[in-house]
Amino acid sequence: MLTSDQTEGTQSRAEHTYKVVRLIATSAESWEQAARNGVAEASKTIVKLQRAKVIDMDSVIREGDPVLYRVKLELAFQLDRTRPNPIAGAPDIQVHRYLIVANETLAGDRVPALVAERMTTGPAEFHVLVPATRSRDTRRLTAVAGDPLSGYAVVDAVGLREAMAQDRAEAEERLSTFTSRLSDVGADYSSEIGGPDPFVSIAQVMERASFDEIIISTLASSISRWLRIDLPSRVKRAHAVPVVTITVEG
Amino acid sequence: MSESVYNVIELIGTSAESWEKATVNAVTEAAKTLRDMRVARVIEQDVLVENGEVVLFRSKVRLSFKHESEFE
Numbered sequence: 001m002l003t004s005d006q007t008e009g010t011q012s013r014a015e016h017t018y019k020v021v022r023l024i025a026t027s028a029e030s031w032e033q034a035a036r037n038g039v040a041e042a043s044k045t046i047v048k049l050q051r052a053k054v055i056d057m058d059s060v061i062r063e064g065d066p067v068l069y070r071v072k073l074e075l076a077f078q079l080d081r082t083r084p085n086p087i088a089g090a091p092d093i094q095v096h097r098y099l100i101v102a103n104e105t106l107a108g109d110r111v112p113a114l115v116a117e118r119m120t121t122g123p124a125e126f127h128v129l130v131p132a133t134r135s136r137d138t139r140r141l142t143a144v145a146g147d148p149l150s151g152y153a154v155v156d157a158v159g160l161r162e163a164m165a166q167d168r169a170e171a172e173e174r175l176s177t178f179t180s181r182l183s184d185v186g187a188d189y190s191s192e193i194g195g196p197d198p199f200v201s202i203a204q205v206m207e208r209a210s211f212d213e214i215i216i217s218t219l220a221s222s223i224s225r226w227l228r229i230d231l232p233s234r235v236k237r238a239h240a241v242p243v244v245t246i247t248v249e250g
Numbered sequence: 251m252s253e254s255v256y257n258v259i260e261l262i263g264t265s266a267e268s269w270e271k272a273t274v275n276a277v278t279e280a281a282k283t284l285r286d287m288r289v290a291r292v293i294e295q296d297v298l299v300e301n302g303e304v305v306l307f308r309s310k311v312r313l314s315f316k317h318e319s320e321f322e
Contacts, residue, residue: 032268035297036304043302052304054269054295 018076021208022055026070031057034071044192045127045209046077079210083123095123095188097210099241101202102217103133103171105248106178111217114246115187128178128191129205131198132171133225138163138196168193198231199238206239214243221247255317260293264308269295272309286316 025038035052043049056072081094098118102111106128118124134142141160171193182189194201202214214235218226224247226232236243263276269292277290294310 030268032304032307035307039297039299039304040302043299049299049302052297052299054297057295 016078016082017080019079019210020074020076022072022074023208024070024072026068028068031069031071034069035073038071038073039075042073042075042208045190045205046075047190049075049077051075077209081212093123095125096121096212097125097127099202099205099209099211099214100126100128100217101131101198101214102128102178103130103174104219105217105246106130106174108248110246110248111178111215112181112185114215114217114244115182116185119185119187124188126182126187126189127205127209127211128175128182128189129194129201130171130175130191131194131201132164132168132196133198134196135163135167135170138167164196167196198226199229199234202235203238206241211241214239214241215246216243217246217248219247220249256288256314257317258312258314260310260312262308262310264306266306269307269309272307273311276309276311277313280311280313284313284315285318287313288316289314 021042023038023042025034025041027033027037035054039049039052042052052073052075054071055074058070059066060068060070081097082092083095085091085093096118098115100111100115105111115126118126138160141156141163175191175193179189179191192205194204198216216226216232216235218224218231221227227245227247232243232245235241259280261276261280263272263274263279265271265275272295273290273292277287280290281287291312292309293312296308297304298306298308
């Protein structure tokens with residue numbers, strides 16, 4: 001252990017428990033850049049990340065040249081729910097942590113209403129994950145790219161990249177509108193954009209954070225692709241955390 | 251081969267740029283006061299993070315140098 005401690009003794013004297021996670025981050029440029037990438041990824045959910053320790057470094061060699069620098073990092077996030085009381089001198093508080101997973105339904109009133117409801121039951125922290133789900137356009141382009149029956153179909157790589165960028169931009173826009181509503185009601189939150197697969201995105205978040213409940217908001221059952229792939233049950237089985245599903249009429 | 255004794259110390263060097271710089275900083279600082287340094291071995295590396303960004307690269311360096319008796 002180096003001199004600076006993982007724990008932060010200045011704000012709270014409570015006893016804390018941390019969960020240690022290891023991750024491997026890569027960069028084509030340098031180990032330093034790889035470490036920056038890993039820290040950026042971990043910081044999406046670990047808000048007060050202060051230190052990451054290097055466990056291992058290596059590089060991938062192709063034809064005698066290093067093509068990829070990899071660094072294995074060890075870092076920790078607070079597992080317990082004890083937080084310093086915003087009122088100075090008052091005893092520590094216990095928070096509940098909620099993971100909100102939604103994309104198209106963020107714009108409605110159902111998710112904000114649920115947030116408000118959770119806030120009435122006690123101190124709460126929210127993490128909003130918006131998987132950048134594939135639009136119809138993107139799906140059409142990926143289907144062509146991945147369909148062996150289409151033979152030598154011309155893969156529109158540029159079009160696909162643009163469509164995916166568009167998906168991400170839309171996710172970002174919905175997220176920023178939603179988080180400004182969270183700010184308005186004084187909710188304590190962090191947020192991130194995930195990959196196209198909601199199950200994988202949730203699994204990635206669960207690697208570096210802990211929650212008391214996962215709230216999945218999706219479109220009505222007849223048109224929801226998340227319900228068609230049975231996302232709520234799969235998430236529940238994979239993570240042993242209560243899952244609440246809300247469906248919103250599209 | 252003559253018998254000798256070595257001192258071993260550990261230092262932590264820091265740099266906002268890289269672990270290499272951090273290591274060099276530790277060694278150059280040590281060189282100001284130590285003679286006959288042979289090997290500097292990096293034994294631990296980490297980064298300090300502020301607001302989700304790496305602000306400091308740190309290298310812990312183990313240095314050995316020949317022990318000199320005052321009476322020699």
